[in-house]
Amino acid sequence: MSIHIVALGNEGDAFHQDSRPSGLIRTYLGRSPLVSGDESSLLLSATSTVARPVFTEYQASAFGNVKLVVHDCPVWDIFDSDWYTSRNLIGSADIIVIKYNVNDKFSFHEVKDNYIPVIKRALNSVPVIIAAVGTRQNEELPCTCPLCTSDRGSCVSTSEGIQLAKELGATYLELHSLDDFYIGKYFGGVLEYFMIQALNQKTSEKMKKRKMSNSFHGIRPPQLEQPEKMPVLKAEASHYNSDLNNLLFCCQCVDVVFYNSDLKEVAEAHKIVLCAVSHVFMLLFNVKSPADIQDSSIIRTTQDLFSINRDTAFPGASQDSPGNPPLRVIVKDALFCSCLSDILRFIYSGAFQWEELEDDIRKKVKDSGDVSSVIEKVKCILKTPGKINCLRNCKTYQARKPLWFYNTSLKFFLNKPMLADVVFEIQGTTVPAHRAILVARCEVMAAMFNGNYMEAKSVLIPVYGVSKETFLSFLEYLYTDSCCPAGIFQAMCLLICAEMYQVSRLQHICELFIITQLQSMPSRELASMNLDIVDLLKKAKFHHSDCLSTWLLHFIATNYLIFSQKPEFQDLSVEERSFVEKHRWPSNMYLKQLAEYRKYIHSRKCRCLVM
Numbered sequence: 015m016s017i018h019i020v021a022l023g024n025e026g027d028a029f030h031q032d033s034r035p036s037g038l039i040r041t042y043l044g045r046s047p048l049v050s051g052d053e054s055s056l057l058l059s060a061t062s063t064v065a066r067p068v069f070t071e072y073q074a075s076a077f078g079n080v081k082l083v084v085h086d087c088p089v090w091d092i093f094d095s096d097w098y099t100s101r102n103l104i105g106s107a108d109i110i111v112i113k114y115n116v117n118d119k120f121s122f123h124e125v126k127d128n129y130i131p132v133i134k135r136a137l138n139s140v141p142v143i144i145a146a147v148g149t150r151q152n153e154e155l156p157c158t159c160p161l162c163t164s165d166r167g168s169c170v171s172t173s174e175g176i177q178l179a180k181e182l183g184a185t186y187l188e189l190h191s192l193d194d195f196y197i198g199k200y201f202g203g204v205l206e207y208f209m210i211q212a213l214n215q216k217t218s219e220k221m222k223k224r225k226m227s228n229s230f231h232g233i234r235p236p237q238l239e240q241p242e243k244m245p246v247l248k249a250e251a252s253h254y255n256s257d258l259n260n261l262l263f264c265c266q267c268v269d270v271v272f273y274n275s276d277l278k279e280v281a282e283a284h285k286i287v288l289c290a291v292s293h294v295f296m297l298l299f300n301v302k303s304p305a306d307i308q309d310s311s312i313i314r315t316t317q318d319l320f321s322i323n324r325d326t327a328f329p330g331a332s333q334d335s336p337g338n339p340p341l342r343v344i345v346k347d348a349l350f351c352s353c354l355s356d357i358l359r360f361i362y363s364g365a366f367q368w369e370e371l372e373d374d375i376r377k378k379v380k381d382s383g384d385v386s387s388v389i390e391k392v393k394c395i396l397k398t399p400g401k402i403n404c405l406r407n408c409k410t411y412q413a414r415k416p417l418w419f420y421n422t423s424l425k426f427f428l429n430k431p432m433l434a435d436v437v438f439e440i441q442g443t444t445v446p447a448h449r450a451i452l453v454a455r456c457e458v459m460a461a462m463f464n465g466n467y468m469e470a471k472s473v474l475i476p477v478y479g480v481s482k483e484t485f486l487s488f489l490e491y492l493y494t495d496s497c498c499p500a501g502i503f504q505a506m507c508l509l510i511c512a513e514m515y516q517v518s519r520l521q522h523i524c525e526l527f528i529i530t531q532l533q534s535m536p537s538r539e540l541a542s543m544n545l546d547i548v549d550l551l552k553k554a555k556f557h558h559s560d561c562l563s564t565w566l567l568h569f570i571a572t573n574y575l576i577f578s579q580k581p582e583f584q585d586l587s588v589e590e591r592s593f594v595e596k597h598r599w600p601s602n603m604y605l606k607q608l609a610e611y612r613k614y615i616h617s618r619k620c621r622c623l624v625m
Contacts, residue, residue: 015216016081020069020107022133023114023125024088025147038113038147039086041192042202043074057063070102076209076598090128104136108212112184113145114170122170126178133182141208142184149190236607239476240600241572245565247526250519254495255364257551257601258287262362262453266464267448269435270299270341273323276346281355284431284450285341290380290424294395298322298343301432309399319347319391336437353378353388357559365396414555422450424493429486436463439476440485447489455492458515478512489514491520499524502531502545506553513557525554525562532569542574548582551590574598 021039037306069085076082085103087093088568093100104110110133114121133142149527150169172188179186185204189196241287261267261284268282288295293309296302297316304313323342345351357375360367379385415625427448432447462469469475477485491497491512497520499505509524528550535543547570554563570577570586572596586594 015079015213016083017076017108017212018103018106019082019109019111019205020086020094020103021084021111021113022129023112024118024121025113025115025145026088026118026121037086037490038086038145038189038192038197038201039084039111041197042205043072043082043084043105043387045194045198045202058602069099077213080209082209088257090124101132101136102134105138106142108216109208110140110142111145111205112142113147116146116148116150116170116175116188117168119168119170122174130178141211142182143201143208144175144179144182144184144205146172146186146188147192148171150492154549174619235611236604238600238604242568244568244572245561247529247561247565250520250522252495257454259363261287261357261450262358264453266453266460267449268340269338270343271344272345272351272354274345276347280345280351281358282340283358286424286448286450287362288429290427291361293396293399294319298340299433307399309397311394312397312399314439315391315394315397319345319350319395321346322567339589347391349384350388350391357388357392360387360392377409408505425490428490428493435473437474439474440480440482443482444474444488445482445485448546451493456515456517481507481513484508484511488515488517488520489516491523497523499527502528502550506550507530509559509562510553510557513559521559522561525559525565528562529565537576539575540573543578546582547577547580548585551586568597570594571597572599575600 019039025038037502062419069087070081072084072086074082074084087100112125112129112133117124124505125364175188176186178184187201187204189201265282266499267284270283271290272280272283284297285295289299289301292326293302293307293312294316297304297312298320307313321344324346345354350357353375356378359374360371368389368606371383371392375385375388377449379388429445429447431446435449435450436452437445437487438445438447449463453463461467464470480488484504487497487499487504488511497508505524509521509528510525512518514525532540547566551563551566551570554566567590570583574594
């Protein structure tokens with residue numbers, strides 16, 4: 015690769031021709047550390063048919079292996095004598111250097127009037143450097159005599175040089191002497207910058223030409239398009255808290271009734287919910303013994319606030335369930351009893367909205383001391399055995415999660431006979447459960463237990479078409495609002511169970527689990543797995559899982575080359591096969607183009623442009 019520089023103009027002083035140093039270009043080539051070449055090889059006669067060559071040619075090496083060719087023409091008459099050669103050299107230049115002496119106005123006007131018009135016609139985004147060489151004579155003399163004034167008039171001012179540079183869009187430099195600073199660092203730095211720019215441009219053009227030549231050489235490899243985006247599955251928001259909160263107002267499956275000291279009914283509730291948040295109620299309903307709790311404050315709170323009435327002739331007893339009547343609890347503390355409905359609403363909503371509870375109590379109890387007393391009793395009810403009561407500042411717990419998530423939870427009662435009032439019979443085994451939770455969390459079971467069905471009056475209920483493991487996972491979701499299937503097969507079984515009992519959010523969770531598991535599988539595992547993806551698709555359609563079935567069709571189409579080789583691929587319906595073929599990846603067009611390209615490569619025995 016080479017760089018061509020054309021230098022025009024005379025930088026010598028017209029009044030001191032004999033004593034002037036070497037020219038600008040020759041001095042730079044001899045002193046620059048980036049330019050290599052001995053003194054004898056720098057100066058070469060230009061090839062020309064005329065006796066006086068138009069340009070003096072210098073050749074050297076720059077940046078190690080870049081050929082540097084400089085053509086220097088100091089006199090316009092010589093330049094104008096061979097117009098063809100001069101025009102071609104300017105047209106092929108990578109950098110143009112225009113030079114004149116600041117004390118020689120004639121050389122400046124020769125540049126301005128002769129060289130500049132020629133350069134303007136031939137200039138095509140080539141960088142131009144204008145170098146004003148020398149120190150101006152009498153420039154700083156304050157004398158106004160005619161002799162000094164005439165000396166100043168023979169100098170080229172800085173403003174004239176700058177104006178000339180603006181006309182060309184050139185870089186203007188003033189070189190007061192041809193020493194190491196002005197030549198090596200000042201002029202040399204600017205020239206070498208433009209040399210690097212020229213090298214970068216030539217390299218870029220060379221790469222473009224190579225790409226163009228490759229594009230016309232044979233057949234290009236086909237471009238593989240991106241697969242279609244998979245459908246996005248939107249998750250359903252949890253309504254766990256609202257389900258349990260609504261249980262308090264629907265009055266279904268009530269198994270405990272609170273009375274005041276006058277034996278007047280105050281509120282109805284459910285043992286399972288109360289015990290899920292409080293060890294006081296666990297002790298009261300004999301779920302745990304004092305030996306299990308081992309906390310005197312909880313035992314004392316239970317004895318001070320509540321007592322159980324088992325009198326069969328109780329005047330306020332409810333006659334709704336004569337076979338299994340609700341447990342009657344007497345509230346001993348009158349102040350606490352007056353706020354019991356608000357306290358129960360606070361517990362059923364998750365036992366974390368302390369500010370709302372305090373506001374509700376203030377509406378019924380005017381004295382601030384009494385309000386604090388009731389709040390302290392509620393804190394004692396929610397106390398964890400063996401720990402100091404940390405519920406001191408109510409406001410700090412306003413933004414916390416409901417108590418179901420960080421205290422004794424409903425999971426403690428999952429598949430346990432404690433407080434159970436219904437038993438499911440599955441595959442020869444029994445699973446105890448609690449009607450209140452089932453009614454609150456599942457509309458189908460709410461209708462089953464409260465309608466004119468056999469299950470409403472039966473304690474033992476058989477379950478068909480579902481395995482015990484799947485049904486336990488289903489109950490786990492109802493109790494805790496979460497589940498974690500062991501794999502895709504169990505998730506599909508749980509999805510079928512959720513569809514059977516119309517629990518839509520659990521269906522979405524199972525769909526998301528299956529999608530996540532399939533997406534995380536590498537292609538090699540997809541090819542070797544025993545899971546029948548078409549059977550999974552048909553089950554999803556049969557059980558009205560539209561989101562999953564649509565996603566599975568896209569998944570089969572995206573992994574067409576894997577699933578089309580499996581025998582179950584033939585079980586797709588005509589409509590499903592049509593969808594998969596339409597959205598398959600890679601497409602038929604790409605595979606045809608790839609086959610043609612491979613055929614061409616093998617027939618020509620040429621190298622692939624990609625590999």
